[in-house]
Amino acid sequence: MGINKIEIINLTVFEDITIDLTEGINVFVGENGTGKTHLLKLIYAIILLQKVTPTKVQDLRDHSNVAKSLFNSSEAMTLLRNKSSIGYCTVSCDNNPLIFQLTPQNDTYFKDEVITKNEGLGKIANLEEIAGNIVFIPAKDMLTHSKGLLEMAKKHSKDMPFDRTLLDVIEKSRQWKLDNTPDIAKNVIPVLESVIEGKIVVENNAFYVEKSNGERIDFSYEAEGIKRLGLLWQLLMNESITRNTLMLWDEPEANINPKLIPVIVEILLELSRNGVQVLVATHDYILAKYFEVKRKENDSVIFHSLYKTDNGVKCESNADFRNLKNNSIIAAFDKLMDEVINGNMGE
Numbered sequence: 517m518g519i520n521k522i523e524i525i526n527l528t529v530f531e532d533i534t535i536d537l538t539e540g541i542n543v544f545v546g547e548n549g550t551g552k553t554h555l556l557k558l559i560y561a562i563i564l565l566q567k568v569t570p571t572k573v574q575d576l577r578d579h580s581n582v583a584k585s586l587f588n589s590s591e592a593m594t595l596l597r598n599k600s601s602i603g604y605c606t607v608s609c610d611n612n613p614l615i616f617q618l619t620p621q622n623d624t625y626f627k628d629e630v631i632t633k634n635e636g637l638g639k640i641a642n643l644e645e646i647a648g649n650i651v652f653i654p655a656k657d658m659l660t661h662s663k664g665l666l667e668m669a670k671k672h673s674k675d676m677p678f679d680r681t682l683l684d685v686i687e688k689s690r691q692w693k694l695d696n697t698p699d700i701a702k703n704v705i706p707v708l709e710s711v712i713e714g715k716i717v718v719e720n721n722a723f724y725v726e727k728s729n730g731e732r733i734d735f736s737y738e739a740e741g742i743k744r745l746g747l748l749w750q751l752l753m754n755e756s757i758t759r760n761t762l763m764l765w766d767e768p769e770a771n772i773n774p775k776l777i778p779v780i781v782e783i784l785l786e787l788s789r790n791g792v793q794v795l796v797a798t799h800d801y802i803l804a805k806y807f808e809v810k811r812k813e814n815d816s817v818i819f820h821s822l823y824k825t826d827n828g829v830k831c832e833s834n835a836d837f838r839n840l841k842n843n844s845i846i847a848a849f850d851k852l853m854d855e856v857i858n859g860n861m862g863e
Contacts, residue, residue, distance in 0.1 A: 518793030531828030540816030
């Protein structure tokens, strides 16, 4: 049971946008500045709050504090596109919405009543289940720098240059792992262990790859692709990712060997077949295209293209990657092919 719709009004680059999601895999593409990461963070904010439409002063302050922690901002109101209007993001599960909201007022005063576009908002039946199983995997590797970082962040929260998604993934990864492979990961864990040539070990809040020959390699010495797949191994083995998890992954292709991209795609498709809803933001043609190539008949994969207009960023969705009309990745790829062809003809 995943989220099936997201609506954003007056937040960051979004003036008014509604996106229908699939319970399988959702691939978001778009130029820089079209809000792909913001979209994922707003969804994450809603689940973190575990609330429906707020009506109390403290509830609104909670929303403001979450906004600051996720966007690494000292002033949450800077996220409002129009500073005189309310901004909010709503995600729906079986048409039961959850809302994240910011008001034009400062942090010391809020209206007693909240104005929303929707009326009669209801509670999601399995909200606690969803909220307990949401994972945001950031583009930046954090496990390399994990030792002591959470403790330092708690003492120096105002001066730390890390938003909440970066710290949360460390905290989730530190949890104790299971002795046996979870059912949803039985087809995935052997693939991950083959690529990383071992398993992940956590000691004194530091992460290592324990190779098949018994050697332990500090995360800081491993290649980026090994670290990314090692993180995924750990999140599966400690059940941070399980059935009914909402998995948000920002740029899986970042700093990774291209030969590992089809491995990541196969893994995400397999997880989606086992009840994990996946939202991926990417700039990479190969990653997006592999989802189209490797999906099976019963796999649900939707591509969402975010693009800029005079009225904020809009979205076009299609089950076929190539059929997206506003597709910056395809446009760049076609331009490259034209230059290759023209160059060869000029020889």
